[in-house]
Amino acid sequence: MVSGAPARTAGDESSVALTRRARRMYRMLHEHYPYAHCELDFENPLQLLVATVLSAQTTDVMVNKVTPQLFARYPDAAALAGADRDEMETLLKPTGFFRAKTNSVMKLGAELVERFDGEVPPRMKDLVTLPGVGRKTANVALGNAFGIPGITVDTHFGRLVRRFGWTTEDDPVKVEHAVGALIPRKEWTMLSHVLIFHGRRTCHAKKPACGACPIARLCPSYGIGETDPVKADKLLKFELAPGATNPYAASTPVLPGSPTAGASAPAGQGAVPPATAGAPSQPRGIPTSTGATAS
Template sequence: MDQPEAINQALAAEYPEARAELDFTSAYELLIATILSAQSTDRRVNAVTVDLFRRYPDARALAEAEASDVEEIIQPVGFFRNKTTAIIAAARRIVDDFDGEVPGTLDELVTLPGVGRKTANVVLGNAFGVPGITPDTHLIRLSNRFGWVASTKPDDVERAVGDLFPPSEWVMVCHRVIWHGRRCCHARNPACGACVVNDLCPSRDLGEQDPVKAAALIREPRA
């Protein structure tokens, strides 16, 4: 078994419940939540989307929303004015160009305001079951630490990770690595001494080595 697959299997055993941590019940909800999650946290987004989706349950409703009303709801996620503009514009494009339904291809999704490849792949992988790599900050950081890529450019990471695993594993590899990055392999002071892939990681000496002290660094994602 090669190192990438060994890491994948170890993380699968450690995080059997790994999944997208944004709350959603439809492709529309996941799309909007993912746009809102930029430079925010999933917990904060989940806290505001309860009210947002109650008031605007689909793209047609959001397309007709008053910007000031949306801003009031999503203010806690940060950059709320720009995000309000983006999600209302995306909803209008969905209504105008896709008959009110979130499109299910990469080429179509990236035509929506506020949607790049990463957001599109989140929606495709988790709402439509279409394989894709989502190079968020955690996947970029850990892919470099694991030695899978030597670049912080999202496109480079997407290609490199995609080449290491079969498409059927892409979505879950991303979930597992992201969960590990949020809980153990922090940007600062990673918990190396308590890491389940310590023996497989070329960056194992980067963080706290003492197992007890390292275990104290493991945490749930912040609010």
């Protein structure tokens, strides 16, 4: 049940108070979604980069249905660069905008072969020069394939941080920098995961489930959605493919009061769906360590 008055908005609280509130909200959301992770399936940096490019204007679930066949047929950058265009368009058609995406993926493969020996570079300055790759896609790759902290400003993330009163910016780059100033750098990747999870499941664009929100008492936007707990609970969504699992991320940052790895979330508060029972603790494609650096 939601209790307590909402916090002040960013417009009338000090920068110190805003930082403290933002970090507290993040800690609470991380406790609520201890299993938050990248929902695109991948086994290496190239697969994640391509999958993220394909995720534009579609769901991660749809991308995950398409990529197994895509990567089985075209397993590396050279294969993507030399792909049969008609065949790739057929494979990518379910994701929408398949002609443009085919063009981007083939050019991406060619650029990687020509400039980086077929490997995905672990540097922001290089990634954003690749076809179809902007800062959002680059941060997804850096944070999840290389373990380099990055903030992924997608539509969910941008909507939530504005509702939270963390920033009033609309430009994704300005949002990234504004939020990055509030949350420690080492937490940026997990911050992105938990906010995206919360946006997909609870804080929806049109009908946010305010009455089922774990941070309602700290949110200045509380009340824009359904506040009745029973009705709000019915608005919760899980964008999961049938039989999909939500493994706990072993590399999640340790926060004060956070559940330990493998612990279950409280019932009714972002608990792992039944299909996740027995899921591995290490998500696919996330390295246990890395020496890469971003610049």
